[in-house]
Amino acid sequence: MDRLKQRELLHLLEEDSRMSAEQIGKMIGEPTEIVEQTIAALEAEKVIVKYPALVNWERVDDHPYVNAMIDVKVTPKRDVGFDEVAERICRFPEVKAVYLMSGASYDLSIILEGKTMKEVATFVSQKLSTLDSVVSTATHFILKRYKHDGIELEDRDEDHRMVVTP
Amino acid sequence: MSTQVKVKNRLSSTVQSLKPSGIRRFFDLAASMEGVISLGVGEPDFVTPWRMREASISSLERGHTAYTSNAGMLPLRVEIQKYLEERFSVSYHPETEILVTVGASEAIDIALRAILDPGDEVLVVEPCYVSYEPVIRLAGGVPVFLKTTMENQFKLTPQELETHITARTKAIIFCYPNNPTGGTMTAEEWKTLLPIIEKHDLMVISDEIYAELTYGRMHDSIAALPGMKDRTILISGFSKAFAMTGWRLGYVCASPDLLAGMLKIHQYTMLCAPTMAQMAALEALRHGRSDMERMIESYRQRRNYVVDGFRHIGLTCHEPDGAFYAFPSVVSTGLSSSEFAEKLLMEEKVAVVPGDVFGESGKGHIRCSYATSMEQLKKALERMERLMGRLS
Ligand SMILES: Cc1ncc(COP(=O)(O)O)c(C=O)c1O
Numbered sequence: 001m002d003r004l005k006q007r008e009l010l011h012l013l014e015e016d017s018r019m020s021a022e023q024i025g026k027m028i029g030e031p032t033e034i035v036e037q038t039i040a041a042l043e044a045e046k047v048i049v050k051y052p053a054l055v056n057w058e059r060v061d062d063h064p065y066v067n068a069m070i071d072v073k074v075t076p077k078r079d080v081g082f083d084e085v086a087e088r089i090c091r092f093p094e095v096k097a098v099y100l101m102s103g104a105s106y107d108l109s110i111i112l113e114g115k116t117m118k119e120v121a122t123f124v125s126q127k128l129s130t131l132d133s134v135v136s137t138a139t140h141f142i143l144k145r146y147k148h149d150g151i152e153l154e155d156r157d158e159d160h161r162m163v164v165t166p
Numbered sequence: 167m168s169t170q171v172k173v174k175n176r177l178s179s180t181v182q183s184l185k186p187s188g189i190r191r192f193f194d195l196a197a198s199m200e201g202v203i204s205l206g207v208g209e210p211d212f213v214t215p216w217r218m219r220e221a222s223i224s225s226l227e228r229g230h231t232a233y234t235s236n237a238g239m240l241p242l243r244v245e246i247q248k249y250l251e252e253r254f255s256v257s258y259h260p261e262t263e264i265l266v267t268v269g270a271s272e273a274i275d276i277a278l279r280a281i282l283d284p285g286d287e288v289l290v291v292e293p294c295y296v297s298y299e300p301v302i303r304l305a306g307g308v309p310v311f312l313k314t315t316m317e318n319q320f321k322l323t324p325q326e327l328e329t330h331i332t333a334r335t336k337a338i339i340f341c342y343p344n345n346p347t348g349g350t351m352t353a354e355e356w357k358t359l360l361p362i363i364e365k366h367d368l369m370v371i372s373d374e375i376y377a378e379l380t381y382g383r384m385h386d387s388i389a390a391l392p393g394m395k396d397r398t399i400l401i402s403g404f405s406k407a408f409a410m411t412g413w414r415l416g417y418v419c420a421s422p423d424l425l426a427g428m429l430k431i432h433q434y435t436m437l438c439a440p441t442m443a444q445m446a447a448l449e450a451l452r453h454g455r456s457d458m459e460r461m462i463e464s465y466r467q468r469r470n471y472v473v474d475g476f477r478h479i480g481l482t483c484h485e486p487d488g489a490f491y492a493f494p495s496v497v498s499t500g501l502s503s504s505e506f507a508e509k510l511l512m513e514e515k516v517a518v519v520p521g522d523v524f525g526e527s528g529k530g531h532i533r534c535s536y537a538t539s540m541e542q543l544k545k546a547l548e549r550m551e552r553l554m555g556r557l558s
Contacts (some may be wrong), residue, residue: 008463008467016540019355019540023471023540023544026470026474026475027467027468027470027471027540028470029470030468079210124315159204159211159538161204161207161209161211162193162197162207163193163196163197163202163204163207163517163520164189164192164193164196164197164204164206164207164517165189165193165206165207165208165209165296166187166189166208166296166297166345
């Protein structure tokens with residue numbers, strides 16, 4: 001499959017990962033088997049990393065959960081720089097994302113998910129702050145998610161068009 | 167006491183003679199039902215991209231609420247000029263050859279009114295957009311229809327053109343890429359028509375509102391061909407490619423004498439196009455290209471999907487190269503297009519538009535717009551397949 005079509009395929013899967021190979025094939029004009037093979041190859045190459053569902057947990061009322069963003073200042077180490085401490089932080093399952101930042105008064109930005117505020121607080125005080133190279137942390141709790149991963153989580157408008165028009 | 171006035175005298179005979187739109191009748195039927203999946207919509211399913219909406223809002227905040235010049239804001243006309251030149255290699259002077267209108271609809275109206283004398287004949291390439299015939303009649307003209315067929319991919323042939331020309335023929339009007347068929351014309355195909363157009367000194371009204379929506383090939387504008395610019399009135403707008411139907415913004419390009427004529431009608435009837443819509447259009451041309459491309463990409467994928475789907479359920483369908491309509495034939499079912507469309511609506515709750523609404527040569531076809539979500543398209547095809555199963 002050529003690069004352009006491969007890119008289209010990726011866009012389609014990114015939008016709806018449950019779309020069948022047959023459906024994708026029809027849309028981009030490739031046989032189903034070729035689509036299947038390409039997807040398998042893309043998975044093997046780790047271009048496609050995972051097929052997650054984007055859940056708006058705020059709609060699931062009995063699922064308590066909090067998100068926090070934590071700014072972390074660290075002392076970089078000779079040779080390994082920020083990588084070593086970043087990798088350690090990555091290993092905690094409650095850590096959803098870790099970024100090395102430029103232009104900020106801190107170095108690493110971490111996104112954390114916990115069941116309660118207390119759980120997040122415990123993680124910060126007992127796990128994160130106690131790491132050798134961590135100098136300081138600042139924790140921001142997320143109050144509401146409006147848009148995530150390019151998707152607006154608020155109600156999308158219905159189709160307001162007339163049923164038949166010119 | 168008021169005097170009784172006979173209805174006949176109150177409306178002009180031209181207006182009385184106009185038929186109500188065939189689409190309207192179908193719309194009333196579909197609108198009265200719940201749970202209808204609609205392939206009957208002739209407009210994008212995208213909301214106008216945010217950047218255009220934002221530009222318009224911000225212009226309001228800055229207080230741009232006055233009239234613009236009659237022909238439209240000059241910066242917008244300059245952008246239109248650059249855009250047409252870059253995309254379709256047609257060049258019009260922004261000050262004397264471009265006029266911003268209230269939709270392509272107004273452009274069609276003033277083009278016809280500017281050139282027609284009572285009794286002049288206008289060739290109309292069929293199947294066609296529903297408003298050409300009434301607008302020609304309102305301008306005092308007489309429409310003469312040219313047929314196209316699925317076998318010819320709905321392209322206009324030199325034979326069909328030549329046989330309908332009379333001493334009264336003034337102009338020809340068409341829309342490629344076409345609503346309702348999705349047919350397109352290549353430069354080579356246009357060239358076969360040029361000798362006839364020149365020989366009979368016809369004016370050409372080219373409605374290119376779907377010009378950006380072509381799949382696999384760039385649109386060829388007839389105005390770009392040698393010797394054609396002077397006799398062509400090019401009409402386009404923002405409704406389709408930029409998903410801006412409700413903004414009512416289009417434009418018309420023609421040589422200065424024609425444009426001056428159209429400007430007279432425009433300035434006495436419309437004065438100018440809405441200012442906030444012009445602001446949004448300016449943003450669309452300057453920065454909206456990628457939004458547009460994203461939408462086109464998605465139409466193309468959905469076109470592939472539905473055309474394949476129609477063929478799969480047993481409806482013959484030519485591959486539409488443009489616009490966002492498929493025009494499959496329902497002749498094999500033994501039903502007329504209206505019967506089929508009505509059955510489909512009543513029994514399976516899928517709205518499509520019967521092809522004969524778009525003229526004689528649309529008979530036996532239905533117009534299905536694929537400017538709707540994949541989910542809806544999939545459901546619509548399943549429902550159509552059920553109906554086809556019962557019909558066979
Ligand atoms: C062929 C054709 N011309 C013109 C128009 C009207 O466009 P506008 O919204 O710019 O008036 C349409 C709309 O459906 C159309 O299909």
